[in-house]
Amino acid sequence: MPEGLLGRCLLVVAVVCGIAVVPAMVISAYVGYYMLVPRYTAVAEFDDRGFNLRLEFYLTDPEASVSGRYLSVISGGSYKTQRLEGWDWSHRARTSVYLIDPTHIAVLSALGYDYEIGLAPVGFVPLVPDHAERWQYLGAFDFTFLPDGRPRLQFFDAKLAECIPMGSSDPATWATMPRLAARRPTCPNPPQF
DSSP: OOOOHHHHHHHHHHHHHHHHHHHHHHHHHHHHHHSEEEEEEEEEEEEGGTEEEEEEOOOTTSSSEEEEEEEEEETTEEEEEEEOSSSSSTTTOOOOEEEEETTTEEEGGGGGGGEEEEEEEEEEEEEEOOSSSGGGGEEEEEEEEOOSSSSEEEEEEETSSEEOOOTTTTTGGGSSSSSSGGESSSOOOOOOO
């Protein structure tokens, strides 16, 4: 094969691969950024109680029925991440944390998607309300806004008033949910920086 023909064939192969590979890499990077990198993250450290929580919000397709809200629990040597049901975290980010007893916590999030979390071993189950009035409110994750108006997800300790946003659903549907007195259609924004 003449040397010029081989060079032209290699050039054609390089161009064809470039046309196929470059767009595939750009699409993969775009999808990876939105699906693998959380848009907002906040950590709550409860070292005195032996566990930490991390709440992450991922961008999701508005047409999809996934929440994009993930909670990770680190307790002792155990670590577990769970997708929390619900939608519209950009307007209903508040996620409240309660101590049930030394080995269980409750996480109450927007629209009544509530979980009980065992700390030893770490495990998530849908919450069955019982004696919720005895729970200790530890605080809540929510957005605060920087001076330039950008939101920042952070954990606020129990000084932030207890509130669980339920949206525009009928208050009669909240009657059997735990911490009924804290449930509201919307919650006020936490203090700004």
